Amino acid sequence: MTPETRPRDFALVALGGVLWGTGGLAGAALADTAGLPPLTVAAYRLLGGGGVLLVGLAAAGALRGLARTRPVVRRVVQTAVLAAVYQAAYFAAVQRAGVAVATLVALGAAPLLVAVGTAVSARRLPSPRTLVALGLALTGLVLLVGPSEAAGPGTAAGALLALVAAAAFATMTGLNRRSVPGLGPLPLTATSFTLGGILLLPVAALAGPGLALPVGVEGWVLLAYLAVVPTAAAYSAYFTGLRHVPATTAALLALLEPLTATVGAVVLRDERLGVAGVLGATLLAAAVVVLRPRRAGSPTMDAPGRAAGHLSRSDAARARSANMSGVVRASDPREGPAPR
Incomplete structure (x- = not known):
């Protein structure tokens, strides 16, 4: 059954994308001040974000019924592995092919x-609105990130690693569209990200000069921000809203990350945004407007006509007529089992 998209859930998924965008700014500042390798930052980010949630949930007694x-x-192990693969593959792609290629792919x-x-x-094409939003978002992303530097020897390998990162994020999104009984979004984020951070620690230790720690108060504050806001809060919001938002819509809303990062860089780091960048940002924002629910309880964008599992008035009338007459027309694809 495809659930209905509620504005609250749509806003939660969008909030996750916005908060991820602030993580890019914090990560850049952390790299400047503490000199931590990107993979080490990713490991600390997952471990810290999951750990903060675990402590908070344990203090509130929310883990007793887990x-x-x-x-x-x-599900926890699958999400942990996918989160670790996404982080590791993305940062490896950045090191080999540069930020532009890694972000685009x-x-x-x-x-x-x-x-x-x-x-x-689902054995059906996405709805027209989803296709329009895909076109707007991908075009906007290309314009916003801008042309990459000349291809080097590591570009092909970097692009392949970025594709691995994309597959990991897409799989994580599709996997967590359906909930598991007894596992809410917050416990899922807390346990899986803590485990994901643990899995990344040895990889970061082997890939870089070692697991260095931030030096000074500013470095620790930035690392704490990375753990709490763009990790614990962002993924909790994303996984919570994901239960009632189509997977394609959620993946598109994740593109609010580069949009937020770009706007933040212009405001906070005095970076300039050219005409192509402004147009790209506008197209990304337009994609979000196209995707938004038209009203509370409106059908999802991946289910045109009506949400799956909900009968129209004419279908309901036919079903009542069939039940009263004792006739079951199982061959009619419009009529499914009686709602429970």
Whole structure:
């Protein structure tokens, strides 16, 4: 069943994208002040974000009822591995191909992969609004990031790693569209990200000069911000809203990350945004407007006509007529099982 998109859930997923954008600014500042390698920052970010949530949930007694069933453990481990792969592959792509190529491939391919996966599983094309939003968002992303530098020997390998990152994020989005009984969005984020950070620690130690720590108060404040705001808060909002937002829509809303980062760089770091960048930012914003729910309880953009599982008045009348007459027309695809 495809749930209905509620404005609150749409806003939560969008909030996640916006908060991720502030993480880019904080990460850049942390690299400038503390000199930490990107992979080390990613490991600390996951470990810190998950740890903060774990402590908060434990203090509130919210972990006492956490189910320890096989589906819960499997979902936590799957999400942890996907989060670690996404972070590791993306930062490795940045080191080999540069920020522009890594951002274009990783963030641009993710909604395309989700859209293709959704179309294959649902056996139908995305709705026209989703296709329009895809076109606007991807064009806007290209214009916003701008042309990359000349291709070097590591560009192909970097692009491939960015595609791995996109696949990991797309899979994580599709996986967590359906909840597991006994595992809410906050416990999921807390446990999976703590585990993901633990998995990344040895990778960061082997890939760089070691697991250095921030020096000075400013470095620790920036690292704490990375853990709390663009990690713990952002992913909690994203996973919470994801339960009632189509996967393709959620992946597109994640493109608010580069938009927010660009606006923040212009305001806080005095960077300039050219005509192409302004146009790209406008197109990304337009994609969000196209995707937004028209009203509370409106059908999702991936389910044109009406949300799956909800009968129209004419369908309901036919179903009542069939029940009263004792006739079951199972061959009619418009009539499914009676609602529970």
